[in-house]
Amino acid sequence: MAEASYEEAIAGLKKLLSEKAEFQETAAAKIRQITAELVAITAGSTHFDPVDRIRTGFTHFKKSKFDDFIENWVKICTPAKTKTQTNCTDMSFEDKCTNCEKEAVNVSLGNLLSYPFVRESVVNNKLFVRGAHYNFVSGAFELWNLDFKLTPSLVV
Numbered sequence: 642m643a644e645a646s647y648e649e650a651i652a653g654l655k656k657l658l659s660e661k662a663e664f665q666e667t668a669a670a671k672i673r674q675i676t677a678e679l680v681a682i683t684a685g686s687t688h689f690d691p692v693d694r695i696r697t698g699f700t701h702f703k704k705s706k707f708d709d710f711i712e713n714w715v716k717i718c719t720p721a722k723t724k725t726q727t728n729c730t731d732m733s734f735e736d737k738c739t740n741c742e743k744e745a746v747n748v749s750l751g752n753l754l755s756y757p758f759v760r761e762s763v764v765n766n767k768l769f770v771r772g773a774h775y776n777f778v779s780g781a782f783e784l785w786n787l788d789f790k791l792t793p794s795l796v797v
Contacts, residue, residue, distance in 0.1 A: 717752070718745040739776070743783075746772040750787050763787070 658665050721744035729737050750772050754760045762768035770787040 718748050721745040721748045739774075743772070743774050746774060754787075 654668070658668060718741075721741050724744050725737055725741040729740050732740065750770055753770060754763065759768065759770070763770055772785045772787065774783045775781070776783075
């Protein structure tokens with residue numbers, strides 16, 4: 642099974658390189674780099690453990706890339722948390738969490754509008770952006786339209 646995947650990958654690479662000649666130099670450089678890394682790894686050692694290599698690579702990725710990504714992703718929705726804490730003081734904690742989840746969707750919708758091509762398509766009614774929230778416990782699915790206002794430019 643692994644051999645079939647390997648053969649498919651090689652065939653796919655050959656096809657890509659035959660169609661896109663401009664990638665050949667980059668692909669050759671990458672193959673040389675990977676080969677050199679593998680030679681360097683196995684050169685000083687009589688034992689090479691691929692499972693250990695994968696494990697240490699995963700740990701490195703998680704610590705150096707993934708944790709930062711998740712942290713930054715969660716920070717994006719800080720305005721949703723602030724709005725929920727301000728406007729939902731009389732709700733239960735569970736209801737506040739649900740409200741915050743929905744507000745986080747609204748924040749993401751607002752972020753979509755920061756892309757000029759998305760904003761232009763929404764304004765020209767070529768793209769309709771909607772928010773959604775799914776409650777896994779009750780099975781309820783809520784869908785809402787994007788509510789936004791365009792304000793005229795201010796000249797100072």
